[in-house]
Amino acid sequence: MRHATITDIAKKLGISASTVSRALSDHPDIKEETKKRVKKLAKEFNYKPNPIAQSLKNNRTTIIGVIVPEIQHDFFASAISGIEEVAYHAGYTIIVCQSNENFEREVVNTNVLIQQRVAGIVASISQTTKNSDHFKSAIARGIPLVFFDRACEDVAASKVIIDDSNSAFNAVNYLIKKGYKKIAHLAGPKALEICKRRLAGYNNALNKAHISIDKDLICYGGLHETDGYNSMDSLIKKKIIPDAVFAVNDPVAIGAFQRIKEAGLKIPGDIGIVGFSNNKITTLVDPTLTTIDQPSFEMGKKAAEILIELIENEKKSAKPKTVTLETKLIIRGST
Amino acid sequence: MRHATITDIAKKLGISASTVSRALSDHPDIKEETKKRVKKLAKEFNYKPNPIAQSLKNNRTTIIGVIVPEIQHDFFASAISGIEEVAYHAGYTIIVCQSNENFEREVVNTNVLIQQRVAGIVASISQTTKNSDHFKSAIARGIPLVFFDRACEDVAASKVIIDDSNSAFNAVNYLIKKGYKKIAHLAGPKALEICKRRLAGYNNALNKAHISIDKDLICYGGLHETDGYNSMDSLIKKKIIPDAVFAVNDPVAIGAFQRIKEAGLKIPGDIGIVGFSNNKITTLVDPTLTTIDQPSFEMGKKAAEILIELIENEKKSAKPKTVTLETKLIIRGST
């Protein structure tokens, strides 16, 4: 079956394609009666404008490009879902790319999206992103860009983030108030700003409580379960047993969680644990995991909303804005 | 910055656009020297063909449409990741849509994808899908379609599935061999074929062991944690305490898991549990969950591979094929 075109309608009605085009878009030049006839036939033919032809004229599609490190990661899957939700209702579709935490692939993904003439890009950068030329080139081509969670600091783009430092501060502060004294931090990759900020929050809380910072209690690693497991493992092997652990995110917390249980230590009796993100998993482990609620779905939604606003409001002059969404410490069984 | 076009190259070289086009595609009509000059300048200009213009000619993009019930669901996120992986290496991008288990939205999504002239569609249907006209219309438009996991039985399309019935049979059979006698089944929505088949496998295993089927031990519900929780709750309230539970999937198993723990019953001492899918969560709960490994990532990959084969091999005559991937019973602490 073929798609009906504007020309099909024009021929059938004995008028020109341009008249049909104008009639369909309610151009004032066109007589009411003609509009009626055109619209009626368009409905009959189930006519839908060919978005490709439109894109060729505008040099722009109605597709939003999304770049994330990993689709499978709970946080990103949820954010993508939020982006899709907003895009769907605004008449956009989303192309989803994953960088697999790989800089080169992120660059390729961005270039492909530019080539595809996406209307805009929502991105969260990889751990290994060395520079932001690819993002700058998107902006130079007039493609609006919005970061969420993990942003490039040197790109003039809007971002939807949380206050990592303050959230971390609150979590650690809570641990201190709760009586924990020897608090370890399972930190993420040093390259990621969000991890640096969470670490800073940890330091700030200790400082405020006049607890000296012990380098041995800070373990750098990745962002997955295994990383948390390994970090905890090395602590245990070094006989450094903290009385609480603040993890850079939930998977890392869960990994540590498992290693702690394996060691026969009780949670929260021997060691308390706090994660970060409020992934679904945190309510399913035993004991349930104290964590910081990071509104992933809402972050995706908000990022998409800002992007669409940028796409549709031609006043590109709009200065990049930074939206900081609220986090909340969720106290559960692990502390 | 503007994108370089074929005409830019042609003008600069004082030749025609058609010659440039042919030179770039190594057409034998074009003299070697001309090709060299064209390619050199193309590289200088960083020329990349405009996919939109190409699509307008071919009436087809290099985008693969993906429709899933929910992006956030671990199984689907993982499958999408597999699809993206294959698509990326084959030079395709993926548009991801979620139906939210809603039939009407699935129809809209499909129509949007058809409108966008995607090169093909990979889909897993919603729980509420009443008919398959939308999928048939995609096929009628020459858009190849591949289902994974949840397929429409009455559509002549390839599918990538698992042997649900047999997998369920193995799980329940294992429970029986292990000595469990009063085995409940937390079934999924009756509308979903995969759920019917898992139920059938459950029945078959009981029959084979000459255990009579007790309707009271079969609870129908949804596919989320809360559904499992509620099903288990109603069993407990009705004082029907099975000695094992076979759940239609992992989230449901986890929901039941929680309710069982709340009731003060021991897993696996009082009640054994088996899930289905081998979601990541199953290794993180305590005790770890016995489940059936369903290769979600591979299912996505395979579906994408079949689809791309269909797209690129013009012999549309190829009969739809059904690929059944292997599952494996993973025995863990919950049984």
Next chain:
DNA sequence: TCATTTCCTGCAAACGTTTGCGAATACGTT
């Protein structure tokens, strides 16, 4: 010398849409 072949390239149309400009018609005004 002329016809034929080979090699290389350009013209123009096509994909479906949008839009500036001009034109035709009808009507009212001097």
Next chain:
DNA sequence: AACGTATTCGCAAACGTTTGCAGGAAATGA
């Protein structure tokens, strides 16, 4: 009768690419 002014519509170009066909030039053969 001559002119001005709405009103309504069509022509053609443009977006960037691909491709059938034709045509020019050079080379070959008769």
